Amino acid sequence: MAPLSTPSEAVTTGKIIHTTGYRNLSPDELVDLAIESHIARVVKRSVVGGDESFFIADLGQILRQHRRWTQHMPGIRPYYAVKCNCDPTFLNVLAELGTGFDCASIEEMRAVLSLGVDPARILFANPCKAPAAVAFAREVGVFRTTFDNIDELDTIKAHMPEAQLLLRIYANDEGAFICLGDKFGAQLDTTEELLSRAWELGLNVIGVSFHVGTGATNPASFCKAIKDARLAFSQAERLGFHLKILDIGGGFQDDCFEAMAPIIRDAIRSEFPAGITTIAEPGRLFARSVYTLVCRVISRRRQLGSAARSGVPDMLYQNDGIYGNFMNVIMEKETMVPYLVKSKKARGFLHKPKQGDALQVTNHRYSIWGPTCDSTDCVVHEVTLDSEVKIGDWLKYKNMGAYTSTTATQFNGFSNTYDTFYVNSEMLPGY
Numbered sequence: 001m002a003p004l005s006t007p008s009e010a011v012t013t014g015k016i017i018h019t020t021g022y023r024n025l026s027p028d029e030l031v032d033l034a035i036e037s038h039i040a041r042v043v044k045r046s047v048v049g050g051d052e053s054f055f056i057a058d059l060g061q062i063l064r065q066h067r068r069w070t071q072h073m074p075g076i077r078p079y080y081a082v083k084c085n086c087d088p089t090f091l092n093v094l095a096e097l098g099t100g101f102d103c104a105s106i107e108e109m110r111a112v113l114s115l116g117v118d119p120a121r122i123l124f125a126n127p128c129k130a131p132a133a134v135a136f137a138r139e140v141g142v143f144r145t146t147f148d149n150i151d152e153l154d155t156i157k158a159h160m161p162e163a164q165l166l167l168r169i170y171a172n173d174e175g176a177f178i179c180l181g182d183k184f185g186a187q188l189d190t191t192e193e194l195l196s197r198a199w200e201l202g203l204n205v206i207g208v209s210f211h212v213g214t215g216a217t218n219p220a221s222f223c224k225a226i227k228d229a230r231l232a233f234s235q236a237e238r239l240g241f242h243l244k245i246l247d248i249g250g251g252f253q254d255d256c257f258e259a260m261a262p263i264i265r266d267a268i269r270s271e272f273p274a275g276i277t278t279i280a281e282p283g284r285l286f287a288r289s290v291y292t293l294v295c296r297v298i299s300r301r302r303q304l305g306s307a308a309r310s311g312v313p314d315m316l317y318q319n320d321g322i323y324g325n326f327m328n329v330i331m332e333k334e335t336m337v338p339y340l341v342k343s344k345k346a347r348g349f350l351h352k353p354k355q356g357d358a359l360q361v362t363n364h365r366y367s368i369w370g371p372t373c374d375s376t377d378c379v380v381h382e383v384t385l386d387s388e389v390k391i392g393d394w395l396k397y398k399n400m401g402a403y404t405s406t407t408a409t410q411f412n413g414f415s416n417t418y419d420t421f422y423v424n425s426e427m428l429p430g431y
Helices: 027-045 059-072 088-096 106-113 131-140 150-159 188-200 219-239 254-271 284-290 305-309
Strands: 011-013 016-018 054-058 076-081 100-103 122-124 144-147 164-168 204-209 245-247 277-280 291-301 314-318 338-340 364-369 378-385 394-397 419-423
Touching: 027 054, 027 291, 027 394, 027 419, 054 059, 059 088, 059 254, 059 284, 059 419, 088 100, 088 106, 088 284, 100 106, 106 122, 106 131, 131 150, 144 150, 150 188, 164 188, 188 204, 188 219, 204 219, 219 245, 219 254, 254 284, 284 291, 338 378
Parallel strands: 016 419, 054 419, 076 100, 076 277, 100 122, 122 144, 144 164, 164 204, 204 245, 245 277, 314 364
Antiparallel strands: 011 016, 054 291, 291 314, 291 394, 338 394, 364 378
């Protein structure tokens, strides 16, 4: 555990919140200390300003999630899905831990290569690429890529004939947050034809990949995909290819990872010989729990008249919404859980309170809305908080590292850039 300081002694240098003094705080307590430290700086700087949401990232949590992966998926190398969260500091920690990277675009490859990562540690895992992207990958030395259609093979032959190819086959978990099978993956009745075309073109197929969907819940979907991959391996081997890589994709979740991992491992062992290299493309499993998002209440609407009499919750408007870091509310139907930041410095009003205008410490029901003028921009339809919330208060949301900042827009003129401040609850050298 990194040594900590009192909130008044914590300082921010280059967005790293350095803390010295306390030694026995939990990771959650360390994050809360960092939140209080930054809010104190905002309040001191300006009573009116500081209306931007911000992230606190615990770099130590990356190490714990990586350790969790190696414990439950031994021998399966993670290629982190950069699309999930492309924060350079986060990526750099993963690079130092030795992970590979699943990139889907030129910019994602650039982001990883800028950290000094060997191109051999990058998988260009987009089965349908622009010719310019294929040419760029060849130029920078990223030769491993995926395909699932005939025309893609022609593009690869023209722009990167020395590519090391993985055939992406169809896979689907109907319970996943987002099913990718509607867009990618070759059905088994087409794989032999695709492999034959690759052989005719003189291309090198080295493996098979699949992805059951973002946020998978059913281990049977992995088991079926692994069996299908074995069939594709056999088809390729009959043509003369020497396949050596099985890519089981992503979809892993915090709440069911330990339950699913042994089932997936057993399925791989039953279908594939020991000489096969197995990789995966985890995204949210590594990123989600690292980040806490902190938002400020910028306005409030207390119900009056018949709405008040019928018990309609009061409305809070915060500085971030579904067009910002809360896209998962509509994309994945995620239920957000806000927590009121209760430190004294965080509870200041936008305007000085009048006499008798004290906060009521009792349960209050609210709906929570983003800052745009779109009525779809509802973050939480109803939540009960144990204290009244006023303008200028702050709300924190845990587990906000996956598909948040990477999906944020500038709709209605609101910024899609957010400050991130880092703490370290593990002894990570250099942080």
